[in-house]
Amino acid sequence: MADGVLWEHQFSLPCAVELADDQGVGLPCRGTKDYGAIMELNQMGGLNLGHTLADFVCFCDFFRGHEAFVPVGGGARANLADNAPYAFTDGFDGSIFNPANDWLEFPGRSIHQKAAQEQNKGGQVQHLQYHRSAMCDPSPVGGRRCVLCFRRVQMSYFRSTVEEMAGYVPGEQPAVANIVKLNTNENPYPPSPDVLAILQKNKWFLNRYPDPSARLVREAAAEVVGGEPDEILVGNGSDDILTILIRACVDQGDVVACLEPSYSLYPVLAQIQGSCLQRIPVEEDFSLPKFRPDLVGRASLVVLTSPNAPIGASLDHERIAEWCREFDGLVVVDEAYADFADVNATGLVRTHLNCVVTRTLSKAYSLAGIRLGYAYAAASVIRQLAKVKDSYNVNAITQALAVAALRDQKTLAENVGRVRETRERLTQSLRELGFAVLKSDANFLFVKPPFEALEYCAGLRDAAIIVRHFPGFITGAFVRISIGTDAEIDRLIEVSESILKERHGA
Structure with a gap:
């Protein structure tokens, strides 16, 4: 046989x-x-x-x-x-x-x-x-x-792990026109005009490999966070950085700890690595609990998301510092939305060797389409992480555009300011309509409608407005709404009022 x-x-x-x-x-x-x-x-x-x-x-x-x-x-x-x-x-x-x-x-x-x-x-x-x-x-x-x-x-x-896992489900990217898209936390405003100028004027040598270390990007990012270029690692989006961290720090059978609820990619990355996930439940007010050994178990890596997604609130700075002091492994502070907040954890990198801050240009910099993120950590940590990254993980065009965006902090501040103003206006309007709206330091709101969340999502979709719902014991009653332009938010408020009137009329 x-x-x-x-x-x-x-x-x-x-x-x-x-x-x-x-x-x-x-x-x-x-x-x-x-x-x-x-x-x-x-x-x-x-x-x-x-x-x-x-x-x-x-x-x-x-x-x-x-x-x-x-x-x-x-x-x-x-x-x-x-x-x-x-x-x-x-x-x-x-x-x-x-x-x-x-x-x-x-x-x-x-x-x-x-x-x-x-x-x-x-x-x-x-x-x-x-x-x-x-x-x-x-x-x-x-x-x-x-x-x-x-x-x-x-x-x-395929590995049994891959066969058994569900995989990460990205937010919907509709192919139809005239949709008010408020589901994936993109910045509604264009990026720096310097970015667009580089796209139009540069002579690209695309037959050549890009700089494998992304030196110019590291220099620009270091200026933003107040560090040194050798304290920066650049990746194909912050998701790439998270993948590098888990590959570098977590063996098969080890444990990754993260908040619950939090970014739904973390469990997927842990599964891919063949590791286990330890969920750290947030407090009733969605804040970070005090460090306790039982919360992390035998984890070799902890990921804290601040502002937390899909909640929106920043974690307490002193509490993050406590976790860095008490936990023996790396503490990763995922700051994808930190540019919209008043506080961030970059200062902890200078006082705690085990603190790694990750950032992205997808949100505040309006560059979700080019996929660039970076890690900020002690140079000794970055050297180890660099061993794990793909050789040319960020293409030449992305690197050039990222440098232009990082160096134009004026446009960043203007766009962030507009988003924050609209965020506060939407918060007030929805609360007046009877929605419970959690405090947000990000470019989205996590809201609980005065009726079923899925019914609200369906009513918005009927009016060509897309938001995002996350099933779950904690999150299932809520809807996440990205902050759009003033016109898009006006439309959202108008449709929300209409849905409520129809329900009351019934």
């Missing part, structure tokens, strides 16, 4: 079925005499049961359902003559098996079906009783032993 055969013994069919049920849970099976189909099944990660014959690898006698095997091959019918109607030996959909009368219908297999019908006027396929007895009778079928092969092969080309 070919590689992958684990057993090749004499079995009665009940024994074979019991063995297959024990060892082949979840494996796809099919009944076929076609060698090519068997090979295809094996590549998919299949399970074969059947006769070992000279002219082909395996004659499958069973179809695997969710809980049991349905016998379909000629071998289960003992001494069935070769010229009998083989209505059961080609591949088929097991859902058409009718256990009430042992009748199999084969759409698209009219010849086999017709032959069987001609021979079985009463609706009973000839010799199918052997299938039933094979499942019940502990003795060998038909008074003789069947030579069966049980084959189990690799289920998939």
